Amino acid sequence: MRVVIAEDSVLLRAGLIKLLETAGFEVVAAVGEAAGLLAAVAEHRPDLAVVDVRMPPGHTDEGVRAALVIRRESPDVAVLLLSQYVEERYAADLLAEHTSGIGYLLKDRVADVSTFLDALRRVAAGGTALDPEVVAQLLLRRGGGPLGRLTPREREVLELMAEGRSNAGIAAALVVSESAVAKHINGIFTKLDLPHAEGDHRRVLAVLRFLDGDA
Amino acid sequence: MDLPAAERLPWSREAWRDTLFVLSGAPLQAACWTLLALPWAFWVPERAGSVLSLLLASCAAALALVRPLTRAHRERAWAVLGRDLPVPPARPGGLLRALRAEDPRRDLGRELLYHLVVGPLLGGAAAAVALAWAGGAALATAVFWPPHAALLIAGLTLAGLALLAAAPWLAAGVRRLDVRAMAALLGPDRARELERRVEDLAGKRADVVDAADLERRRIERDLHDGAQQRLVALAMNLGLARETLTDVPEPARRVIVEAHEEAKAALAELRDLIRGLHPAVLADRGLDAALSGVAARVPLPVTLRVDVAERVASTVEAVAYFVVAEALTNVVKHAGAASVEVAVVRDGPTLRVRVADDGAGGADPARGTGLAGLARRVRSVDGTFRVVSPPGGPTALTVELPCAL
Numbered sequence: 001m002r003v004v005i006a007e008d009s010v011l012l013r014a015g016l017i018k019l020l021e022t023a024g025f026e027v028v029a030a031v032g033e034a035a036g037l038l039a040a041v042a043e044h045r046p047d048l049a050v051v052d053v054r055m056p057p058g059h060t061d062e063g064v065r066a067a068l069v070i071r072r073e074s075p076d077v078a079v080l081l082l083s084q085y086v087e088e089r090y091a092a093d094l095l096a097e098h099t100s101g102i103g104y105l106l107k108d109r110v111a112d113v114s115t116f117l118d119a120l121r122r123v124a125a126g127g128t129a130l131d132p133e134v135v136a137q138l139l140l141r142r143g144g145g146p147l148g149r150l151t152p153r154e155r156e157v158l159e160l161m162a163e164g165r166s167n168a169g170i171a172a173a174l175v176v177s178e179s180a181v182a183k184h185i186n187g188i189f190t191k192l193d194l195p196h197a198e199g200d201h202r203r204v205l206a207v208l209r210f211l212d213g214d215a
Numbered sequence: 216m217d218l219p220a221a222e223r224l225p226w227s228r229e230a231w232r233d234t235l236f237v238l239s240g241a242p243l244q245a246a247c248w249t250l251l252a253l254p255w256a257f258w259v260p261e262r263a264g265s266v267l268s269l270l271l272a273s274c275a276a277a278l279a280l281v282r283p284l285t286r287a288h289r290e291r292a293w294a295v296l297g298r299d300l301p302v303p304p305a306r307p308g309g310l311l312r313a314l315r316a317e318d319p320r321r322d323l324g325r326e327l328l329y330h331l332v333v334g335p336l337l338g339g340a341a342a343a344v345a346l347a348w349a350g351g352a353a354l355a356t357a358v359f360w361p362p363h364a365a366l367l368i369a370g371l372t373l374a375g376l377a378l379l380a381a382a383p384w385l386a387a388g389v390r391r392l393d394v395r396a397m398a399a400l401l402g403p404d405r406a407r408e409l410e411r412r413v414e415d416l417a418g419k420r421a422d423v424v425d426a427a428d429l430e431r432r433r434i435e436r437d438l439h440d441g442a443q444q445r446l447v448a449l450a451m452n453l454g455l456a457r458e459t460l461t462d463v464p465e466p467a468r469r470v471i472v473e474a475h476e477e478a479k480a481a482l483a484e485l486r487d488l489i490r491g492l493h494p495a496v497l498a499d500r501g502l503d504a505a506l507s508g509v510a511a512r513v514p515l516p517v518t519l520r521v522d523v524a525e526r527v528a529s530t531v532e533a534v535a536y537f538v539v540a541e542a543l544t545n546v547v548k549h550a551g552a553a554s555v556e557v558a559v560v561r562d563g564p565t566l567r568v569r570v571a572d573d574g575a576g577g578a579d580p581a582r583g584t585g586l587a588g589l590a591r592r593v594r595s596v597d598g599t600f601r602v603v604s605p606p607g608g609p610t611a612l613t614v615e616l617p618c619a620l
Contacts, residue, residue, distance in 0.1 A: 009444035015451045022455065059436065060499045084439055085486065087496045088511075089504040108482045111450035111475065113458045137511035140519060 001124055002046040005030040006037035006063065007082070008055045012107075016050065019110065023117050034062040041070050041077055048124040052107075053083035053090065064090045071098045078123045082107045088137035091130060099207070103129035103164070119164070128164035128207075135159045138210070149191045157184040162207045230383035233390040234348065236295040237341045240393060243287050244338035247330040250277050281326050285401050288329075292397060296390075301402035321404060329400040337396065340389040347385055351378030421530075424595050428493070428530045435492040443485055450478035490540075497536055501526050502559055509540050513547060516554045523561040527618040534596050535559060535568050538614050541589050542570040550574025550610060561618065568614040576608030589614075 003025045007013040010032075017027050025048075029040035033056045041049055049070060053063035067079040071094075078101035083090070091104050103123035109131065110116045119129035139159065150158065153174075160170040167185070171178045185203070192209055194202045224230065251273050260266050285303065292298045303322055314320055354375025357368050399405070453475040460471065490509070497505035503521035510517040526532070539557055546555050552574030560567050580586035580602055590600040593614050604610035 009440070009448075011448045012444050012451075015448040019451060019455055022459065054439070054495060060495060084443060085490065085494060085496065085508060087500070087504055087508055089496065089500050089507075107447050108450070108479065108486070110447065111454045111479050111482070113451070113454040116454075133508075133511065137507050140507055140511045140517060 001048065001121075002026045002028050002044065004028060004037065004040045004044060004046045004049045006032070006034070006040075006049065006055065006066070007052040008032045009052075012052075016110070019113065019116075020050075020120075023113075025120075032056065034066040037066050038069060041074060045074070046077060048078045048080060048120065050080050050082065050120070053081055061090060064093055067094060067102075068097060071102070075101075077101075078126065079103070080105065080120055080123045080129065082110070086131045086134045086137075088134055088140075091134045091138070099128060100126045101128075104134060105129060105131045106133060122164055128162075130163045132159070132163060135162050138162070150188060154184050154188050154191070157181060158188055158206065158210055161185070161203065162210055225379045225383055227383065230386065232295060233383065233386035234344060236291065237337075237344050237386050237389045237393065239291050239295060240288070240334075241338045241341035241345075243284055243291070244330075244334035244341070246284060247277050247280060248335055250280060277330075281323065281330060284330055285326055288397055288401055292394065296394070298394065300397055303401060303403050318404075318407065321407075325400045325404065329396060333396045333400065337389060337393050340385075340392070344382060344386045344389055347378050347382040351375050351380075351382055355379055420595075425530050427595075428533050431493045431533070432498070435489050435495070438485065438489050438492075439495075443482070443489065446478060446482050446485060450475065450482055453478050491537075493533060494536070497532060498529065502532055502535055505536055506539055506557065506559065509536075509543060510557060513543050513555065515547065515552060517543070518554070518556045520556075520558045520560070523559060523566065525561065527561065527566055527616075531566060531596055531616050531618060534592055534598065534616060535566055535614070537592055538568050538589055538612075539570060541585060542612050545578070545585050546570070546572045546574060546610075549578070550576075550608070552608075552610075564618050566616040566618050568616070569611065571609060571611040573609045575606075576604045576610050577606040578602055578604035578610050578612075586612075 001024075003020055005013060005016050005020070005027060007016060007030070013030050013032070017030055020027050028044040028046055031037050031040050037049065037051060040046075049067075051063040051067055053061055055062040055066075063081055063083070067081055070077055070079055075098075080103035081090070081094070082105055084107050086104060086106050094102050094104060101123060103119055105116070105119060109119070123129050136159075139155075156174060157170055160173055165173065167178050167181045171181045174181070185206075188206055189202050192206055194206060194209075254269055254273055258269075260269060289300050289302075292300050303326070314323070352375070354371045355378075357363075357371035357375065360368070453471060456471050457468075457475050460468070463471075494505050494508065496508065502523055506519060506521055510519045527535075539559070543555065543557070546552050550572045552572035555570065555572045558567075558569045560569075578586060580590055580600075586602060589612075593600045593616065596616055598614055598616040601613045602610070603613075
């Protein structure tokens, strides 16, 4: 899998390259700022871009803005954002336009190598990976409405769905069986009023409802 | 300053200096009225028009004389007493414009008060001083007068000596009054001066507060670009080692695992520290975005309402952020609460921050440094700070901050 890395800290950039190459990714370019990232993506057409949120010259949210440009101009390139802090506003900006091939993780997560690589592969495969901290922030805003009718367990399942996990992943995280997860998910669909007719997309719709906050 | 009695003797330097000061003032103090009255001594016109124009001309001349006279008085105080009276504020654009603008008009009024009312009275006092010296000298030398009764001569001489002794005191008194009157009426307006000073100090304090805020951001940036990145790289390398070095002896593996966990814990701590300093998202996206991050990490249900349509000064934002973050930390540590409500609402020129919990109460800003530190930080931007926390709860902390500094 071909990857572009954008990270302004030289040390971390070198570390990421080593980490990804050890895991079998092919790092085709590693740059230090947003303009270089856009150029590298246009040139190499990678499967995935791993992007630091805070980069020169402004050191604010250059990475988020670059991610939006990449997803708009090259929809087949997945983007995983890394940030020193994760903020739901940035996540909301990203998810407002795209819900697949997007990841947004706390930079610290790279320390948990296998979990991090797992998220990376999920995003590259068109899934999502949201940091639990972001999900917690998003949850803070969703007061009443149908979300309020969910049981605590169903909420947990929905949060993990929002983080981008599969049923198997959720089952592992909550230490329950996959069939129990499926049961909870059905409960969520019912309570969020998502009829069966829409088939497989209901999962995405549920997460979207959750993230948009109009559930 | 009052001089010791010995220095008030008629022949002391101070006595002559005071006298010189007082007497040199008299012509200046008489100048205004002299100018107003002089024309009439030579010529009294009969037609109303001429009377009016003469009146106007002398008034205008007197007005034009105000500034030079004031300057002369200042020079007199400097030359004789070595006292530098505060310079009155410049009167931009000359007399006519001074009459229109409020502040210069007030200054002009005070100067006129000196030159027309207080000055002439002091001039009269100066005449009395001159009289005391002259009369004293004349009477004290009665011995040399044509022969009179010895008793009369002795009496007159004594009276003269008494007058001579009194003259320095009189001169000193008049000098003191004059200096005071000049400082009050010819210098800058004290009340205005204080106002200006308060404004100046408020501006300086705002600068200091801003500088502290800037410094916090600089530290945040330095930590972020330096220590934090290194720690992430370290934790990542340790993570990589933990994943890949599976065939090392068990004790070595344990060390790697421990080091990895330590590095991750240090990262989390550093992240919290940096967040407390000044989170980047605050500058970037404002209070709502920054506070949702803080609230989400509180291990309690938090209701957050931020209603700030128009962003406030960045220093005020920083204080509001700090208040909420600290207050939430306090709630988690001490209150034993089940839920917290946070509301940040902009109400015109005021930003109102309220953090209320349903915990045990009994929070007291007088005890413990947390609340006192908060109160200090709030005061630094002229905010108000209020904690209502009866024993048994609930606790509500309310802070009001002026939006613009």
